[in-house]
Amino acid sequence: MKMITSVLSIFRPVRFLVVAFTSALLLFSNAFPAFAIDSYQSNPTEGTTQLLDIQRKTDEAAKEPPAGLKKVQKESNKGLNEVQGAADIDKQKSPENSQGATSVEEKTKSFLDKVTGK
Template structure:
């Protein structure tokens, strides 16, 4: 029994440090949330036009019998997919239109080079 109590008395400071570290982690994770500085800040009314067009297509599709494979493939090939079509295709980020955007690997290498002083 003495061995168990001595082990528990040794672990008491470790337990305190673990609880303190966990509390600090929770505090800082809530105080400093992730920042999305580089992201585009959209206007809440921007998507209304596209949504109305999608709603119109949905209403038309509900009134008609199911579409055939050829019509579905034709609409899907016009843009990103059958439902979205080419809506906002110019606003979406892809490797083709990213320009000089850096990959995560390049950003990490630049950061590590700054730290190491290379």
């Protein structure tokens, strides 16, 4: 029994360090949330017009009987799909417009090279 209490008394300073580290981690993770530096910052009113157009088409489709195959194919060939049409087609990621992008593997390797000093 005395052995257990002596071992626990040895870990008392370590326990304080673990609690302090955990508290600091919680503080910094809440104070500095994940940074989305490379991402596009959109305007909140930017998509309103497109959404209203999509809602109008949805309301029209709900009032009509189910569309036939020819009509669906005709609408789908205008863009990405029947509902979206060509909306935001230039913002879609594809192999053609992603040639200059850095992969996660390359970013990780670059980061590790910086950390290790290579």
